[in-house]
Amino acid sequence: MHPKPTYISIPAGSTKGAFEDAWHTTVQALPDWYIVDEFFQNNNNIPWIEDVHAQGRVYWLKAGELSKTLAEVENILTWLTQNNANRQQSVAVIGGGTVLDAGLFAASIYQRGMQKWSLPTTLLAAVDAGIGGKNGVNFMGFKNYIGTITQPDFVVSDFRVLDSLEAVDVLNGWMEMAKHALIADPALWDSMKQFGTIPPTKTVHILIHEAAAIKKRIVEADEYESGLRKTLNFGHTVGHALESAAASRSENLPHGIAVGLGMMVSLHWSADQAADPGIQRELVDAAHCIKRWLTRAVPAYVQIAVNAADLDALWAFMEMDKKNDTNGVQEVRLTDIGQAEWNQLLSRSAFGTSWSSAHGGV
Numbered sequence: 591m592h593p594k595p596t597y598i599s600i601p602a603g604s605t606k607g608a609f610e611d612a613w614h615t616t617v618q619a620l621p622d623w624y625i626v627d628e629f630f631q632n633n634n635n636i637p638w639i640e641d642v643h644a645q646g647r648v649y650w651l652k653a654g655e656l657s658k659t660l661a662e663v664e665n666i667l668t669w670l671t672q673n674n675a676n677r678q679q680s681v682a683v684i685g686g687g688t689v690l691d692a693g694l695f696a697a698s699i700y701q702r703g704m705q706k707w708s709l710p711t712t713l714l715a716a717v718d719a720g721i722g723g724k725n726g727v728n729f730m731g732f733k734n735y736i737g738t739i740t741q742p743d744f745v746v747s748d749f750r751v752l753d754s755l756e757a758v759d760v761l762n763g764w765m766e767m768a769k770h771a772l773i774a775d776p777a778l779w780d781s782m783k784q785f786g787t788i789p790p791t792k793t794v795h796i797l798i799h800e801a802a803a804i805k806k807r808i809v810e811a812d813e814y815e816s817g818l819r820k821t822l823n824f825g826h827t828v829g830h831a832l833e834s835a836a837a838s839r840s841e842n843l844p845h846g847i848a849v850g851l852g853m854m855v856s857l858h859w860s861a862d863q864a865a866d867p868g869i870q871r872e873l874v875d876a877a878h879c880i881k882r883w884l885t886r887a888v889p890a891y892v893q894i895a896v897n898a899a900d901l902d903a904l905w906a907f908m909e910m911d912k913k914n915d916t917n918g919v920q921e922v923r924l925t926d927i928g929q930a931e932w933n934q935l936l937s938r939s940a941f942g943t944s945w946s947s948a949h950g951g952v
């Protein structure tokens with residue numbers, strides 16, 4: 591069995607503050623340092639955070655891609671150094687994917703690594719970014735280019751914190767849940783596709799648990815991404831290119847929307863290669879389901895991203911994707927719902943065809 595992390599799940603009925611049960615009942619020791627999404631400075635979702643802030647143990651980090659930089663990581667390292675933090679101590683990182691990426695990366699390299707707590711507060715982080723030990727920052731316009739794979743010691747899920755998420759952030763997480771279901775779990779996909787619109791998180795805790803369990807299973811089987819873990823990149827080659835293209839226009843395109851649009855392309859590409867007409871239909875239906883969720887939830891974002899898409903520019907970003915090898919752009923292909931193949935070569939012309947099938951009518 592993999593030695594870490596230890597996964598701790600806080601029951602929805604807990605009477606303590608968010609995440610608090612983790613150290614009071616499980617570990618009996620509080621983390622020493624806290625890197626926390628600034629969002630929690632201004633509301634009382636995590637009431638105990640005020641006390642540790644008063645003790646000077648909190649580094650507030652603004653959520654967003656602009657915080658995933660080497661400069662911000664250096665600020666965190668400076669703060670740890672100025673506070674005489676040492677490698678026998680622990681750091682709890684509390685936030686969504688961006689705060690976890692920057693904060694856990696800093697904690698992974700400070701004095702070659704401290705004990706780390708991953709405390710995800712967005713749906714996306716609860717099912718994906720908070721699990722798996724990949725931490726990193728963007729570099730020279732490329733997503734997640736610099737980083738490490740080092741497992742946190744503890745991952746705590748407390749789905750109660752998800753109640754305050756904005757609709758777009760529920761969508762972001764829902765798309766990663768869809769990704770997990772599509773690559774690995776047809777039963778979860780069957781449950782998810784029943785929803786015509788994206789449901790409130792408090793009504794789907796079981797599905798969130800199942801989606802997080804898929805990520806845990808895949809990481810346990812292939813921590814360093816030599817094979818199976820690559821399937822978690824489903825939809826992400828196009829998705830990351832869309833994010834990079836939006837950033838180059840100084841626009842913000844939320845990760846889940848980019849991934850959703852990317853998965854639609856990958857589903858059509860997969861369907862084009864499926865011999866069985868039944869499977870072909872299922873894959874195209876899945877693309878339509880994602881399109882329905884996206885266009886009902888965030889029509890303006892979808893319009894902007896699709897209308898602004900310059901396929902040559904997207905392809906140039908895709909050719910720089912860090913998952914590629916010398917043969918070219920590597921993509922994940924579904925051979926059925928719940929079955930994914932990695933290291934599949936995607937050509938420029940197939941990308942163009944699949945993009946048109948997916949987004950021609952948006």
Ligand SMILES: NC(=O)c1ccc[n+]([C@@H]2O[C@H](COP(=O)([O-])OP(=O)(O)OC[C@H]3O[C@@H](n4cnc5c(N)ncnc54)[C@H](O)[C@@H]3O)[C@@H](O)[C@H]2O)c1
Pocket residue numbers: 627629635653654655658685686687688689690691711712713714715718719720721722723724725726733734751752753754755756759762845
């Ligand atoms: N490391 C990995 O394995 C991995 C996996 C998937 C995605 N990611 C990364 O995750 C990032 C996206 O993460 P994200 O979608 O969580 O974005 P995010 O961290 O920017 O959070 C989104 C918004 O939610 C707010 N927020 C956080 N918790 C909240 C709460 N409980 N209630 C209300 N608002 C809250 C934040 O302040 C922010 O405004 C991307 O940079 C992506 O590359 C990393």
